[in-house]
Amino acid sequence: MITSDWLHPSLVLIAGTLVLPLLKGRAMQAWMVLLPLAVLGTLWMAQPGEHGQMAFLGMELVTGRVDELAMVFGWVFGTVLLIGAIYALHVNDRVQHVAAFLYGASALGVVFAGDLITLYVFWELMVITSVWLIWRRKTEVSFNAGFRYLVIHAVGGVVLLAGIILFQFETGTTRFEQIDVDGPAFWLILAAFMINAAVPPLHAWLTDAYPEATVTGAVFLSALTTKTAVYTLIRGYPGTEMLVWMGAAMTLYGVTFAMLSNDIRRLLAYHIVSQVGYMVTGVGLGTALALSGSASHAFTHILYKALLFMGAGAVIHMTGRSRLSELGGLYRYMPWTFVLYLIGGVSISAFPLFSGYVSKTMIVEAAAIDQRAVIWLMLVVASAGTFLSTTLKLPYKTWLGGDSGLQPREAPWNMLLAMGIAAALCFLIGIFPGMLYALLPGAVDFNAYTMSVFLKEMQVLLFTGLAFCLLLKYVGGGPKISLDVDWLYRRGGPRLVGAVGSAIITTDRAIRRTTLEHLARLTAHVEKKHGRDGKLAKSWPIGSMALWTAIVLAMLLTVGVYRG
Amino acid sequence: MTITELMPFSVLVPLIASLVCALLPGRFWPWAVTLVAVIVSAVIAAFTLPAAAQVTLSYAFGNWPPPIGIEYRVDAANAFVALLVAGMAAVALPWAKKSVDKEVPERQGAFYALFLLALSGLLGITLSGDAFNIFVFLEISSLATYGLIAHGSDRRALLASFRYLIMGTVGATFLLIGIGFLYIMTGTLNLADLAERLPEVRDTSTVRAALAFIIVGMGLKLAMLPLHLWLPNAYTYAPSFVTVFLAGTATKVALYVMLRFVFTVFAPDWSFVVLPLSTVLMILGVAGMFAGSWVAMFQPNIKRMLAYSSVAQVGYMVLGVSLVSVIGLSAAFLHLFNHALMKTALFMAVGTVIYQVGSARLKDVRGLGRTMPWTLTAFALAGLSIIGVPLTAGFVSKWYLIQAALDQGQWFLVVLILVTSLMAVIYIWRVIEAAWFQERSIKQPDVGEAPLALLIPTWILVALNFYFGIDTRLTVGGATAAAEALLGGGMTP
């Protein structure tokens, strides 16, 4: 994996993480900041091309494929690792830090994997490491949620593996380029990618588990899993028509359910679904502009979503509460968190001058160029909904609104610093989109700051705000939870199993009773025949072992001797 | 001395050492003598494999030329299995010291003598080129094994040993009957000679019956479903070290004998035609995979769970054989090797738990993840291998098995293999959950981490699991050479 011109960032990160458990206090904190910097350093030195080839089972593995698409994701993953590490500096839980870094390493591994086997390995590693970020909250709810998360991803992993095996069998290669085979391999791999991209109805693991993660873990979670899936979709399935519609549906599904959420991080989690929907739509459109849009939206999304999760996390960290219905009036005590969160909010809502604007408008514009009227309208509705719940409803109910009586202190300096860095980046990208566009594969022929784009965006946003102010009393909420697809396996499944189970038990009892009656009669019969010592039916277990031997032998003999 | 002349010593050294060992008093010297003998034997086996892969080695005892004299005839297939057996013994022995001291405190001389006898018996089976010799060595190793199992501290070990004795003897006698039929028909016992002479007489029911008897006999020793019933108890109640050793070797050697007869003595284009072997083995293999994994998911005792998992793993090997192709057979050989690696590691980890806690019940493992992290992590990592996660040895053999199945267009087998892998996830997970996610009850004694003497060999095996999961040249090369040696190059894949 190491050559003179290539040092795999995952390898650096994994090796560095192994040292982490040995350190304490300041040394550990310094190491936590140094590690992501080292990763960024290796990315800086990475030369385009293919590195780290290995032979494995007669296939050639490429552990390091460096091209522009991979680098876009590499850079942003490295950055968010740095931000997340700073945000988590105060946490004195090594397991969490180790898990977070290994999780980051595996996400980087997926992105640089040039073949499906390597990808699969890191894909699975990502699941195993990330689940600890949920479990380390150490509540029963989070354990159960983490367990469901694990099970669903385990199933997804098997689906992916099955797809890869079939793909290898049909094409004779495991190189990861656009997946262009017909038949089950195509669908299995796509399904596995869609599970990780949280495409409804395969999304419930995300909105179920992320709100139960640790405060700092959620930052990493929100950044990595779904975005590696977006990367794999861009690479493997550009221009798949189905994805256009699924993506657009995702955007609406996310915003609708976000409206119903009372937990602040669940609300934000539904907006991950919604935002990833834009990226999936872009992948489905498949034009150069749309794909650039997806990649850059993933880039900006990671930063502002991390910022939002950090803001919400800071509130939870300082108040211990996460329900909108229990928060309110915090602006006096946590003003910096409020302002920094708002920067994330206006970024996700795609206000001009902020990062979301320069990437989301690209996808919307690509849909317009493609003349997809319905898709365009759906995306605009979703963008109104995004503004509505992340930037209006959530901050309003958390920081403004009615006073909840809470008087927390401002979040610790490291949290604010991490949020500050993220906010600065959101702002910078919004002002100098050229920096982002320069990273993208291929020349980007798009300017977000034209009068027409600006006018449309501002009108949608401001009038959404107007509607919010006018209809404030109708905005849903209250101490409720809303059902989602996870109901199927949390309640529906168990109920079904229960019903089927009791049916089976009843039938089984009936069958056994009759069988036993017959058996008893048979035994009596045999005993009568064989006298007192006739133990054919009873002698267990040597008898039954020997009997089985005789049966198998008799089978083979009959077939072999008398038929042959 | 050439390697041909040296080769018989891998059998002779443990055999002679066992006599010495039986007389030695105390706890240290029997173990030390055993260790030296096993290492010598393993080194010889290690030198034999590359030589045998080049050209078939033949050593005639007492300078009586075969087929009249007794011959050791070694090609890549035997050399591969012999190296596995001797190698596993060599890795297991350093681990044995502590564990045996605790579980078999007295008369260790006799214990190690039995172990050496079992080892030399197993090696004798693999190296011998003479059918009757195979039977004799089989009985030597089996008798020694019964004695070893009976050393278990639980009284049920006696029962398990007795039951194994009955079934093992039946199996060996079946083999003898088969050999007898072959001798009656051909007048020779030399395997190579048999292979030459059989084609003239193979259209008789006697020869077909011989094949059936040999398959059933070896199926018993191999613990192929439904002939596996002796195995779970034997593995559960035997001393940990015995389980560690047997799990990696005994069933593997039985599989080798079965393959040697089916493929070399009777040519596969005959044996798979007269009996519906392909179908029978496939059904039994798949049934074993399922039944073994299924039962394993519900076992309250980890050792027993792993024993049932072994039944399932044997199912994979039998499945590979049933595909009758070079790649299928390679997969079987690969899994034979890899399974030895992972099962030995798992049993070692469990043995270490038993050493510390005195029990392998799931409820006694609760909360141990925190107090014995190294042991339980080793278990979890070896568990990954048995599940078949990439980068582990288990993945490699399953990959080849799946390729072999796809090669024959047997799509459903792929599904079955993946489903049984998921079942493996469940039974391994149960241990992990107990170790890390459940609290130790107050009544249970607190225990610390196990001594290094137990941990280091376990971790070496875990490391090997990963090494052979990444660098597959040695295993895949060896397995393919073994498969080709058995198929004699005559069969097209």
Next chain:
Amino acid sequence: MMTILSFINYWVVVVLMMIGFYCVIARGNMAKKVMGLNLFQTSVFILFISAGKIVGGSTPILREGVEMYSNPLPHVLILTAIVVGVATTAVGLALAVRINEAYGSIEDDHLGDEDDGDGQ
């Protein structure tokens, strides 16, 4: 009829083998099981020995004036096999003694369910 009679040795073997195997399957007493096993093995020995017999052949000892010998090899083999058989019987019976000490019974049927559940 002739064929049946001319294969009389094989019939003896088959009958003995069946009796032995039935004992193993049906008898609960471990000593009886071992005996059944012994019978079963002995039948195989007879199979080998009778295969080596040549009608009109003499014992395979080099002597003046004798041209036809029985095949000596089966005798040699079976000598070994008998030793193995004796060893097996001995181990089996020894185990039965130990089981009797531990459980107070050697009825296989009765020992199955005792302290069942989980071992160690």
Next chain:
Amino acid sequence: MKLARLIEYLISKRSVLAVLLLVSMAALVLVDIILPPAYTRFTWDAIGGFAAFFGFAACAALIFFSRFLGEKLLYRDEDYYDDHE
């Protein structure tokens, strides 16, 4: 706590801010109506102020639709999953 005081100040001046905002919104719509559309990919591109109308409608629709969905179908008490897990 200077920042908190600044926010406090802004909140106290919220009516002024609201007027400013409304004026700028009106200006936006006006500009959109006056300026000739850059593209006419969709029919509504030619309609000035369509985006404003659509944004308002979308927001209202989302509010009412989600409320309807929640109350008629999806809302449960917070301990809904507790008893079974």
